[in-house]
Amino acid sequence: MPTPSASAARDAAKLEYDAFLAACPSRQLLDRISDKWVTLVLAALGGDGPVARQPVSTAPRPLRYSELSRRLAGVSQKMLTQTLRSLERDGLVARHVVPTVPVTVSYELTELGRSLQALMRDVKDWAEAHMDEVLANRDAYDARTA
Amino acid sequence: MPTPSASAARDAAKLEYDAFLAACPSRQLLDRISDKWVTLVLAALGGDGPVARQPVSTAPRPLRYSELSRRLAGVSQKMLTQTLRSLERDGLVARHVVPTVPVTVSYELTELGRSLQALMRDVKDWAEAHMDEVLANRDAYDARTA
DNA sequence: CAGGATCCAGTAGGATACTG
């Protein structure tokens, strides 16, 4: 199944699925991945560098559950677990359990996950890079409508 | 031109803002743009072609409110209006009112909006392109945990 | 046509407590 049909299937899929249609499964998938925590989890697991800022600093490596919860400041354990389960089910992250005591669990991106992470990282970077501009626009809008 | 918040600040912004921090404004912005309807509205206004499939078909042009609601199948008028207002306030879309009777309102992407749309289009395309793979992963996961 | 205003159900998501 996973063979050279990669690019061929990709092209066919683009014609099959259309997120503009309410009933299309891709609409649900879009809804899933359009999530703050999904973006941040992927970013954390993928290393936060724009491309390869410092190959040493935050290189993509498996992260422990506790590392993730520390990295994603403010995330509740419920949302973190829920997000991780969802990503695991969709095959975007792989979960590794080492039966030490207490157990050691780590997460890392799959190939599929990395392909999405590359896109989501850009979105996260966009948000950080254009924050000032957006803030200024909001002020202008609010002043205009006040 | 010693403006502290002009272009120099943009570069610094990448270092200033960090969506991993709960209190950072960019976290809120990330939350805003990580929205199904935002993605779809931007895609609709930007033309849905992957890059330039048919320069004639769905070229980026201003869209009427009713055109948008038809394009985004299943969107409620509340969500559409709310999304458009939010995008307008953030300076991602421009709203044009022509005082005919009844009024004619159209929306188009701003420069800033186009910069984000380019990223979000990739995300939407990703969802459509990898739908089959994700679906297969879900089946495998569900079978495994059943 | 392009919304504004309400009402209301569903659920996302936080806080807390417990467990292998």
Next chain:
DNA sequence: CAGTATCCTACTGGATCCTG
């Protein structure tokens, strides 16, 4: 450590009615 289970609230978002 890495969760699961439960409770509970607040907000999301759809449906409906109304207007310039």
